[in-house]
Amino acid sequence: MLGKFFKKPTEPNDRVPPGQYLTNGFPIMTYGRTPTVARDAWEFKVWGLAQEKTFTWQDFMDMPQVGLTADFHCVTRWSKLEVQWTGIKVLDFLKTIEWDSEKTKHVMAHCYGDYTTNMPLEDFLKEENIFAHILSGEPLPAEHGGPMRLLVPHLYAWKSAKWINGLEFISSEQLGFWEQNGYHRRGEPWTEERYSL
Numbered sequence: 001m002l003g004k005f006f007k008k009p010t011e012p013n014d015r016v017p018p019g020q021y022l023t024n025g026f027p028i029m030t031y032g033r034t035p036t037v038a039r040d041a042w043e044f045k046v047w048g049l050a051q052e053k054t055f056t057w058q059d060f061m062d063m064p065q066v067g068l069t070a071d072f073h074c075v076t077r078w079s080k081l082e083v084q085w086t087g088i089k090v091l092d093f094l095k096t097i098e099w100d101s102e103k104t105k106h107v108m109a110h111c112y113g114d115y116t117t118n119m120p121l122e123d124f125l126k127e128e129n130i131f132a133h134i135l136s137g138e139p140l141p142a143e144h145g146g147p148m149r150l151l152v153p154h155l156y157a158w159k160s161a162k163w164i165n166g167l168e169f170i171s172s173e174q175l176g177f178w179e180q181n182g183y184h185r186r187g188e189p190w191t192e193e194r195y196s197l
């Protein structure tokens, strides 16, 4: 009888935010060229309100590796459910650096190819956020952000910076690439924080 009145929580409309449609493929959404970065050449830096430190690929491989299955929502209205990733939790990574958790209010992700995206600290500190380097069991393809990308599943996917190579810890909001170009400052899919016009 229950089924008559309630939708199962797994039914698509409970999973797909308003204004989104499902896609089975995995579209590639890149502004500009796809940088080519070998794992051996990949470097990752932290700076700003963090003690400057540079990491190598091996440094990241030596950190705990976790699996993540998450839905992926692009502001241009496609969503892909249950994408499977492997990577390093942002929260585990943060244990390896010295950063000012009192003064830091925003984090700017920097990428090869100069893309940037910012987010409030509390969005960056979400338990599920990872640096991903495996997609569906395979090394993350360059067009999807390989060798390493950020994943912030609870916000629109422009926050999930591909080819990430650094984090800047900042004391007040500065806008990243799309945030300067009309996208919403935060980007929550369930409340359709799409554009800031």
Ligand SMILES: Nc1nc2c(c(=O)[nH]1)N[C@H]1C(S)=C(S)[C@@H](COP(=O)(O)O)O[C@H]1N2
Binding pocket: 026, 027, 028, 029, 030, 031, 032, 073, 074, 075, 111, 112, 113, 115, 143, 144, 145, 157, 158, 159, 160, 161, 162, 163
């Ligand atoms: N460096 C970089 N990261 C980026 C982008 C980009 O153009 N450059 N596009 C963003 C957008 S708008 C989306 S929807 C997702 C797309 O990821 P995909 O190409 O793996 O589907 O990456 C995000 N991360």
Ligand SMILES: [Mo]
Binding pocket: 029, 074, 075, 076, 157, 158
């Ligand atoms: Mo997007």
